[in-house]
Amino acid sequence: MSWSWLAQLSWPALRHQAGRQLLALLSITLGVALAYAVHLLNSSALNEFSSAAASLNGRPDLVLRGKQGALPESVYTEVAALPGLALVSPVLEGHAQALGSDGKPFGLRVIGHDVLQSGAMNPDLLPSNISSIGALLDPRHLSLNPAAMARLPPDAKQLNLRAANASGAAANLDFAVGPGVGAAGSPLAVLDLAGAQQLLGRIGELDRIDLRLEVGQSAEQWLRQNPLPPGASAAPPPDEASRLGAMTRAYRVNLGVLSLMALFTGSFLVFAVMSLSVAQRQPQLALLGVLGMSAKERVGLIISEGLGLGLLGSLAGLALAYALAILGQQMLGADLGIGVGKHASQGLALDAEQIRAAALFGALGLLVSLAATALPAWSVRRMPVAQVLRGLGNQLEPALPTWLGPALLVTGFALAFVPPLPQWPDLPLAAYAAMFFLLLGGIACVPVLLRWALGLLDWLPQGLSDSATVALVRERARDQSAEASRALAGVLVALSLSVAMLVMVGSFRDSLHSWLAQMLPADFYVRSSLRLQAGQGAPLPPGYADAVRASGWAEKVAGQRSALVWIEGHGDAIDLMARAVQEDQLPLAGPLAAALDRSENALPIYINEHLRDQLRLRPGQALSLRLTPAGPTQAVFVRGVWRDYARQSGALMLPLSDYRRWSGDPQLTELYVWLKPGIASADAGVKLKALQKTNPEDLEFAAVGELKTMSLRIFDRSFAVTHWLQAVALGIGLFGIAASQSAQVLARRREFGLLLHLGLTRADVLRLLALEAALLSGVGALAGLGLGLALSAILVWVVNPQSFHWSMDISLPWPRLFALLGAVFLAGLSAAMLAAWRATGADVVQAVKEDW
Structure with missing residues (x-):
């Protein structure tokens, strides 16, 4: 019997049970649509983040950085004289603050570069309309990307930027606003290197030097042939898309598994519909068997119905997925609420990779439908047709x-x-x-x-x-x-x-x-609105914490110093919070290590769960910390592990008094304020802001209720x-x-x-x-x-x-x-x-x- 006959026999059954078949079709459609829509959004977020990172960082062959932090500007001259280099671009990065058209300050990323060198390496940082080279080289001239220009009045010609340096001092500089740059992402200001150094208070410093090698040179060969200046190291540029992919992989996988839940649920619905359909049609199927239809052809009849459901459901699901992805991007953002990739969405692109993914998800929907049809089809194959016609042998599927x-x-x-x-x-x-x-x-x-x-x-x-x-x-x-x-x-x-x-x-x-x-635990929180080059909060103005204590409004004042530290043997920087630690109030995840496990000069630290799992640490274990990548070490031991829902990266906590003795750093980056009875939180922000006589906009205030x-x-x-x-x-x-x-x-x-x-x-x-x-x-x-x-x-x-x-x-x-x-x-x-x-x-x- 041909497949055309099978189709003619399947169609009346499908039409007779249209309601149930439509429900099964809908389940496959929604399952495929949700799974593919989530994949589209995740892929779009990663691709856009990669594009934004490439537009900011360019595509150098090597990136030169300092082993102990910033590079001295003199290194640029030494490196530029080395053979085999086509372009040598010095870069300085930081953060600044500007006043928007709504009268509120907003943050910008600042990139200072040598436009004559980096323009060819990173065209997205070149202005769209170059009127004169002199304007580009003017230290008081800047270009803004579309995200920054959208925060300013359309006719803005001047812009005042305010930035902090590591000591906590802030600088205000006025810049002429020139033609914009096409770099994607969050608000960005592109300056000449000298202007960025002056704004950020980092005269004579560089964050990195981007190197483009001559044609025919490989990075490994060039590094073997050319010794680098002391204190410098070179490596290929980091793959930002891979970094974000690794950081968000767990979130995306969990979301992908959850998106398949509807398809998994729908497979059982298809199984129930097909099983019920076969059970109701047993006499007809048995009669067809008596009239000459073979068991193989009866199986083909049932499989063809499942195949039709799978094909229609998968095609409809793929079409619906694209619409759902666009809707989800508009309502939730391309990151689906994950909170990474702060750039604006540029829409969904169906490239070759997405088309292959569509084929994969479509095939998955088809396989789910066929798998759900397999057992009913098998039961039809082994059906005793003569007994079924006499009303016997109706239990076709074997009992588990x-x-x-x-x-x-x-x-x-x-x-x-x-x-x-x-x-x-x-x-x-x-x-x-x-x-x-x-x-x-x-x-x-x-x-x-x-x-x-x-x-x-x-x-x-x-x-x-x-x-x-x-x-x-x-x-x-x-x-x-x-x-x-x-x-x-x-x-x-x-x-x-x-x-x-x-x-x-x-x-x-x-x-x-x-x-x-x-x-x-406090009633009110204060921090600087300015940021340093690593994205860390700038220190609070000197004397501000003492002014709050002397105001008479606070029953108790406590400070915190947020910084970066390096663990000996581990290359990446770790977030540090130095604060007064009360162990009975910490959200601990496990027992504390006994004090006897520490040496006499070792400081106690409290690590979050991510750092514990990342480095396989345990309470009582001894470590060594550095304040700079190559600075002197300080012995510490893991006193305990605490829950940290604020980040998905390693972090540690250290008593503030121990940190100050170790580092000699008296600065604070956050202030915790317990208000005296009778002072409302609504009035506290105004009172605390008034204590900062100069540039009160440098501080951010929040009540505990607002933060929660x-x-x-x-x-x-x-x-x-x-x-x-x-x-x-x-x-x-x-x-x-x-x-x-x-x-x-x-x-x-x-x-x-x-x-x-x-x-x-x-x-x-x-x-x-x-x-x-x-x-x-x-x-x-x-x-x-x-x-x-x-x-x-x-x-x-x-x-x-x-x-x-x-x-x-x-x-x-x-x-x-x-x-x-x-x-x-x-x-x-x-x-x-x-x-x-x-x-x-x-x-x-x-x-x-x-x-x-």
Whole structure:
């Protein structure tokens, strides 16, 4: 039999069951659309960040930096004299502040360069309209990128920039605004090198020297042939896209796995629809077998239906994905709330890589549909056609062994304890596998749970528990437990994943709220609005902390010094917070090391969880710190580990008194102020600002309530897409149980007609179906709750610590969980009763006479 015949036979079946098939098609469409849309947004964010970084840094072959920080300007002359160099571009970077058209200050990144050298290496830093070389070389002339120009009046000709140096002193300089540059990203000011040195207070210093080699020269060959000046090192430029990709990989993978939740849920819905379709068409399929259709051709008939669903769903999903990606980019930003890549979005580009990804996700949707069709198709292949025509052998799909469900659950729990692979330490692949096995195990346990739930019928009132209605419910639950598994599979997956995500997000939010209370104990916070070249906050003005103490408004004042330190043997800088440490108020993640573990001159430090995992540190371990990359070392030991939800990088904390004795640095970068009773936070900002007589705009003030509200708002924005993905998957699951329940009820019209013939009333049949639906929906809801709590434990205690290095306390939002369970229970019960009302109409008795 040809494929054209198969298509002609499939079409009437698809048309007859259009409602259920449409739901299955919708589930595949949404699953493919969400997965591909998230991929498009993630790829767009990385590509735009890479483009923005390239427009700022150019594309040098080598970058020369100082081993101990800044390079002296004299190094430029030495390097420029070396052979084999086509371009030698000195660069100085920093941060400044300007006054916007709204009267509020805003920050700019400052790049000082030699336009004659860097113009050819980095055209995006060249003005669009060069009127004269003299203007470009003028130290009081600057060019702005589009993001900076958008913050100023359209006719701005002069701009005052204010910047701080490492000592805390600030400088104000006026610049003439020239033609703009095309560099993407956040607000940027491009200056001549001399003007940047004067503005930033770094006369005679350079941050780096970009080198472009002559044609035919390799970086390795040039470095072997040319000795570098003392104190300098050269390396290829860092791949900013790779750095961002590594930093956000865990977030993107977790989001990608979550986006596949709808597709995974939809696969069970497709399986339920196809299984029910095959079960209802058994007599027709058996008749086709008797008339000469082979088992292979019957399988092809079912597979062709699954293939059609997969193709249509995948194509529609890919088209919908592009629209969802554009909408998501406009509402959430290209980073989906992750908070990196501050540049403006340039739209979505469908390049060759994205087209290959579209083919991959389309193939995934097709495979999901075919996989969901495989078991029903296999059952048709082994169908005894003669017995089915006589009404025998209707149970086509084999019953699962009783031990399979518990075995899958045990395997899942065992995988949760498997550590991540060394090459991917931030990807909890074993934990994802554990969740997958737990889901499969939960589905396989449904028949057993349903039979156990029959024991609840014995608790019904005397006279009802032994009635014919209850007896019918018992027998059907025993005989049709596999059918119940198919009906519940989709909703069980959706409900358990929704419970898991609800618990995980709620636990994270509650832990963040407690963490904010511990890390922000004061009433008011003050910091400098100016930034240094490394993005660190500038020191507070000298004497400001003493002025706050002497004002009489503060009951207590404490300071913090934020800086960078280097760990011996580890090349990257680490964030340091030097503050008064009260160990009983720290959000500790584990026990403290005993004081006896330290040497006499070792200082205690407290590291965050990311640094602990990154360097495999433990409490009591000895380390050496440096204030500069090549400065003298200071012995320290790890006193404890603390939770740090503010960053996804290593950081450490040191008592402020110890830091000052070690460094001799008396400066503060943040101030914590506890107000005296009776002073409102609304008035405190004005009073504290008035204490800074000169340039009060250099300081930023925030009440603790504002900081907590802002932090929780950022958290909610970061998880906004999570809630949408969760809602879509749950919606598919709810529609799935409604469709499965109604379809099963409508398929039993002959059974209902027979029961009415035997003397049952319509009310008796409705009570029978209500009891069946309540039993099935109740088992599904409770099983989903239990499975969801197990999945949430893996998310909270395994996935988050391995992916983000954040531990948290589990928190169960019972009102939301009960509302979720109630929605699932009512959806199943309502759908079954509505279908039952239709199926037990006046003509139901005639269904007994139908000739199949």
